[in-house]
Amino acid sequence: MTGVEQPFLLVVEDVFVRHQGRAIAAAGAIVRGWVRPGAEVEIVGSDRNVTVQVVGIDAAGPRTARIDGAGAGMNVALLLPGTCAVERGHVLATPGSIGAHRTFGAEIAVLPEHQGGSEVPADDLLAFCIRSGAVRGVVTLPAGMDVLHPAHAAQVTVTLERSVALEVGQDFAFRRRGRAAGSGRVTRLPGTGTWSG
Template sequence: MRKPFLVPVEDVFSLNGGRLVMLTGQVERGRVRAGDEVESVGFEGGGAAHVVGIDAQRVRVDEASAGMNVALLLRGAAAGEAERGQVLAAPGSIAAHTVFAADIALLSGLSEEEGAAFAFRHHGRAPGSGTVTRLCGNFPGCPDRCATPLPESRINLK
């Protein structure tokens, strides 16, 4: 089964006084061709734009498929509103979410001086990252007498 086009936006460059925008990222699934309509999804922005050109490794190509690092040249209303952390997708294939729940495993790597324990105290905010976006979520914590979660334990993040 062929999945619809999706690429997380890693960088944004404005060209020709903002009439054209070049977005870079790695195609995660599907394929896109010059002339296709794409939709930027995420944050408050979003909307449609047309792919004017595709560059892969500084070479102009007609089509990009999953796994390729590309620069997409866009024209359209949504092109100027795109920013890092959003995704470009086939129109109507995905929707932005502002609330979600996740079961996560805490990894070791931060020392006490770097704030490993601080981030997970009662009613704290836990930083994290997704493909190209940073996340910061609240978790309900545990009763006041509960110990701070330690690396390699599991918590529920909302």
């Protein structure tokens, strides 16, 4: 223990309505940090982040039980006000600790042909699997490159159809025409001092 508490982060995997619509249960795995009832969390994963208060916490398992706090590695459902908008693929986080982005830099690698990999042309529409959500987007290849071949990698810029919660170093997968095509890692984000285009 360093004595420094990590910012809280939960990946939303499912959403339920509870207590006749007075609460929304956002269920998922806590990646890091700790949360208690009454804490403020930010719903991240759309063009407008919203901060809400945690009403309660239910432990996951065969018998749902209300608990006083939860930390990294636990699967829980955070009860949030029924008026908030949260969906699969969003994250709940310490306010200001993570941002939502539509454009980011990444290193991607295409699967080899024997694993189903195929050429990825520039600006081809792909499906990106980021945490528990999926969103469509396109890749801009390096100058002078029209296509990325199977078993090859490149530094690219990804532009998504909508904003999602992203961090540098975050892994993701992508699909082309309904088939697994490759994987990647976020290397640059706008506004972080490392973005150059």
